[in-house]
Amino acid sequence: MELKEAIKPGKMNLQEILKPENLVYGKSEVLNDDVMHYCPGCSHGVVHKILAELIDEMGIQEKTVGVAPVGCAVFAYNYIDIDWQEAAHGRAPAVATGIARLNPENFVFTYQGDGDLASIGSAEIMHACNRGENILVIFINNGIYGMTGGQMAPTTLEGMVTATTPYGRNVDLNGYPMKITNLIAQLPGTSYVTRQAVHTPASVRKCKRSIKKAIQNVLDKKGTSFVEVVSTCNSGWKMTPVDANKWMEENMIPYYPLGDLKDSVKGEHSDN
Amino acid sequence: MGEVKLMKGNEVLAEAAIRCGCDGYFGYPITPQSEVMETLMARQPWNSTGMVVLQAESEVASINMVYGAAATGKKVMTSSSSPGISLMAEGISYIAGAELPCLIVNVQRGGPGLGTIQPSQADYFQAVKGGGHGDYKMIVLAPSSVQEMNDFVDLGFELAFKYRNPAMILADGAIGQMMEKVELADYKPRWTKEEVLEKNGDWATTGKTASRKKNIVTSLEMDSAKMEQNNLRFQEKYRKMEEEDVRYEAIQCDDADFVIVAFGTSSRVCLKAVEVARAKGLKVGLLRPITLFPFPNKAIKELARKTKGFLSVEMSAGQMVEDIKLAVYEAGSNARVDHFGRMGGIIPTPTEVVEALEEKFSWELSYGVKRSY
Amino acid sequence: MTEEMIIAGFGGQGVLSMGKILAYSGIMEDKEVTWFPSYGPEMRGGTANVTVIVSDTRISSPILQEFDTAIILNQQSMDKFEKAVKPGGTLLYDPNGVINPPTRTDINIYKVEATKTAVEMGNPKVFNMIVFGSYLKVRPILSLDNVEKGLEKSLPERYHKLIPLNLEAIQKGQEIVKDVQLV
Numbered sequence: 116m117e118l119k120e121a122i123k124p125g126k127m128n129l130q131e132i133l134k135p136e137n138l139v140y141g142k143s144e145v146l147n148d149d150v151m152h153y154c155p156g157c158s159h160g161v162v163h164k165i166l167a168e169l170i171d172e173m174g175i176q177e178k179t180v181g182v183a184p185v186g187c188a189v190f191a192y193n194y195i196d197i198d199w200q201e202a203a204h205g206r207a208p209a210v211a212t213g214i215a216r217l218n219p220e221n222f223v224f225t226y227q228g229d230g231d232l233a234s235i236g237s238a239e240i241m242h243a244c245n246r247g248e249n250i251l252v253i254f255i256n257n258g259i260y261g262m263t264g265g266q267m268a269p270t271t272l273e274g275m276v277t278a279t280t281p282y283g284r285n286v287d288l289n290g291y292p293m294k295i296t297n298l299i300a301q302l303p304g305t306s307y308v309t310r311q312a313v314h315t316p317a318s319v320r321k322c323k324r325s326i327k328k329a330i331q332n333v334l335d336k337k338g339t340s341f342v343e344v345v346s347t348c349n350s351g352w353k354m355t356p357v358d359a360n361k362w363m364e365e366n367m368i369p370y371y372p373l374g375d376l377k378d379s380v381k382g383e384h385s386d387n
Numbered sequence: 388m389g390e391v392k393l394m395k396g397n398e399v400l401a402e403a404a405i406r407c408g409c410d411g412y413f414g415y416p417i418t419p420q421s422e423v424m425e426t427l428m429a430r431q432p433w434n435s436t437g438m439v440v441l442q443a444e445s446e447v448a449s450i451n452m453v454y455g456a457a458a459t460g461k462k463v464m465t466s467s468s469s470p471g472i473s474l475m476a477e478g479i480s481y482i483a484g485a486e487l488p489c490l491i492v493n494v495q496r497g498g499p500g501l502g503t504i505q506p507s508q509a510d511y512f513q514a515v516k517g518g519g520h521g522d523y524k525m526i527v528l529a530p531s532s533v534q535e536m537n538d539f540v541d542l543g544f545e546l547a548f549k550y551r552n553p554a555m556i557l558a559d560g561a562i563g564q565m566m567e568k569v570e571l572a573d574y575k576p577r578w579t580k581e582e583v584l585e586k587n588g589d590w591a592t593t594g595k596t597a598s599r600k601k602n603i604v605t606s607l608e609m610d611s612a613k614m615e616q617n618n619l620r621f622q623e624k625y626r627k628m629e630e631e632d633v634r635y636e637a638i639q640c641d642d643a644d645f646v647i648v649a650f651g652t653s654s655r656v657c658l659k660a661v662e663v664a665r666a667k668g669l670k671v672g673l674l675r676p677i678t679l680f681p682f683p684n685k686a687i688k689e690l691a692r693k694t695k696g697f698l699s700v701e702m703s704a705g706q707m708v709e710d711i712k713l714a715v716y717e718a719g720s721n722a723r724v725d726h727f728g729r730m731g732g733i734i735p736t737p738t739e740v741v742e743a744l745e746e747k748f749s750w751e752l753s754y755g756v757k758r759s760y
Numbered sequence: 761m762t763e764e765m766i767i768a769g770f771g772g773q774g775v776l777s778m779g780k781i782l783a784y785s786g787i788m789e790d791k792e793v794t795w796f797p798s799y800g801p802e803m804r805g806g807t808a809n810v811t812v813i814v815s816d817t818r819i820s821s822p823i824l825q826e827f828d829t830a831i832i833l834n835q836q837s838m839d840k841f842e843k844a845v846k847p848g849g850t851l852l853y854d855p856n857g858v859i860n861p862p863t864r865t866d867i868n869i870y871k872v873e874a875t876k877t878a879v880e881m882g883n884p885k886v887f888n889m890i891v892f893g894s895y896l897k898v899r900p901i902l903s904l905d906n907v908e909k910g911l912e913k914s915l916p917e918r919y920h921k922l923i924p925l926n927l928e929a930i931q932k933g934q935e936i937v938k939d940v941q942l943v
Contacts, residue, residue: 177594192603198592200458201605203481206451213455216439217411221594242444393784565822566795568787658820734823
């Protein structure tokens with residue numbers, strides 16, 4: 116990209132750079148100025164930013180209701196300026212069902228982690244998707260319980276060390292890492308099921324396009340849209356943000372490959 | 388006069404919900420209350436009033452659908468029976484903690500565990516003392532007739548919205564399955580979008596507009612000082628309920644030496660027992676709590692000053708009896724409080740009640756005065 | 761006036777629906793009514809019984825130990841409810857399937873050959889209305905006009921064409937009921 120002559124390095128001092136007319140990036144107004152409680156390097160902040168930008172760009176702030184989970188994103192309602200409801204652990208899809216059924220003109224989404232969605236809330240997510248509720252589900256999969264201090268999640272990889280698998284996940288003892296998004300894609304109530312990541316600028320842009328499509332599907336009453344974001348938890352993984360991104364690329368993404376699992380309309384089965 | 392019909396208690400709950408302008412029902416089948424959702428599905432109110440009816444995948448899901456739907460500021464409800472209500476306990480605690488209005492119906496059956504499908508009143512503690520975690524209370528209405536099953540739906544919503552708090556109708560299998568003459572209420576339209584905004588727009592998830600801050604419905608507060616303030620506000624609300632919304636019926640209590648206290652189905656049995664006892668020359672009255680929370684504590688206290696004894700008749704091992712004892716203790720009275728109950732789905736008979744009264748208060752009956760300790 | 765009664769027999773005999781029509785007829789007569797069935801697994805093919813109370817005043821207990829009237833339609837119910845009739849009360853039964861007829865002498869006992877008559881009328885389904893007719897003859901607590909209205913109210917619209925047949929059965933029941941103690 117060709118930078119404007121005026122803002123090339125060395126041409127302006129700090130005061131000039133900060134002038135509104137010289138800014139090259141604006142934060143969406145929907146994302147407020149509260150300081151996020153997320154750890155540096157966490158994927159949540161990026162996904163929040165994408166959501167806020169899309170709500171802003173698509174002009175749907177007045178009709179959007181978010182359902183926050185139990186997990187690190189429990190405080191999502193502090194950062195995105197829309198109406199929110201905080202659900203019990205795992206129950207966000209049922210809560211969203213209640214809201215969307217009563218106010219079908221609203222855009223309702225849930226924002227859930229892997230413990231919330233794939234463990235304690237596995238029944239609610241399956242049935243909401245199977246009914247084809249007109250909601251968007253954002254599923255943050257970092258293979259660990261971040262908020263409670265790094266315990267094993269259903270999506271924890273085999274051999275991965277967590278607070279409750281101190282010698283690594285043993286599939287004989289703990290079962291297998293669960294590809295719940297693949298199960299969701301089997302359900303005829305879903306219209307769009309995809310798995311994305313936000314660890315590189317390119318993946319962020321791609322993830323944003325996916326979430327935008329998912330929101331549009333909900334607005335068009337096409338059934339449930341489901342976006343998994345394979346994410347890092349550098350605190351829980353006990354790595355630096357850079358190492359966490361690398362570890363995710365080398366370990367998480369091969370097991371949870373990125374891409375669309377279903378792009379169809381409600382009522383159709385997927386071959387995935 | 389409204390339309391008069393012969394209907395089952397469970398069917399009437401559904402009919403009353405449609406007629407009072409209820410916006411949504413979320414439920415899961417369980418005996419002995421499945422007719423509630425069956426009636427709603429047959430009536431298809433989404434074609435007439437616009438009411439939403441949905442069969443959830445579990446009671447856990449249905450109460451959370453109610454939680455979500457209640458947050459929109461509309462009138463929503465669920466119904467279940469004892470084991471299902473246990474599953475809902477978590478959700479009810481969230482609803483109370485987030486201060487949302489909704490109506491929950493428990494058509495009780497015998498427990499514990501899978502128990503029996505026959506009627507019981509053993510969920511009294513669960514209903515009035517909490518059931519879920521944390522310091523919260525529900526408004527609990529105890530219908531004793533099919534007519535009251537009708538009347539308490541509207542009343543339940545009215546109180547739920549007055550206090551922004553869950554209200555429960557605590558019925559039992561007998562009232563759910565029984566048919567009686569019922570005068571149905573006239574249709575009330577559902578609230579319009581504008582009415583919802585006007586009444587509840589300052590807290591409901593109606594969508595954030597430029598003119599207001601975002602509404603956040605949550606029970607979470609990490610700051611302990613603020614969380615304590617929340618709790619104090621809840622307690623103040625519960626005290627207000629005790630001041631303003633106690634309901635009960637006193638029958639032949641004025642000259643009574645002994646007062647039977649009973650609610651719901653057992654109060655019907657006891658109404659007959661009063662007749663039988665009076666025919667035998669015993670001065671017996673009946674106090675029927677209509678609200679179990681707030682409990683008619685003051686009424687019991689007043690009676691405690693002049694009666695010799697209270698007999699709590701419940702279809703349980705004795706739960707409400709503890710609240711009666713508390714009121715009598717607070718009154719500083721030495722009136723004796725005892726309990727008679729049947730369990731396992733058995734309803735006591737009027738004769739059994741009178742026999743129990745004679746046996747348990749034989750001292751008072753022999754000596755004619757209060758027994759002192 | 762308060763009439764506390766039990767109707768007891770097998771599931772499928774129309775015990776519950778007879779009670780319902782009786783209760784609806786009571787409403788048409790501006791009475792208070794309660795219809796309280798036994799419910800649960802025992803309904804499926806086993807015995808079925810329903811307590812019906814019709815009264816001028818507020819109805820108290822739906823759970824009763826003794827009844828003004830018992831309508832008994834099988835032996836199990838006879839064993840259970842003959843003793844539950846109040847002294848001076850009424851027992852009405854169909855002898856079909858009742859091996860041991862009632863023996864009490866302090867109550868009024870009537871019998872109605874309803875099973876047999878229903879077969880003769882070519883419609884076993886009107887069995888319960890024949891019994892109902894007999895009941896109305898021996899306990900005339902409701903006017904026939906209101907019974908007809910009660911039928912209209914309790915039957916779905918699509919069955920209204922069957923009302924004349926039901927009224928005929930009620931008429932028949934009134935004719936054939938016999939006072940056992942006079943026989």
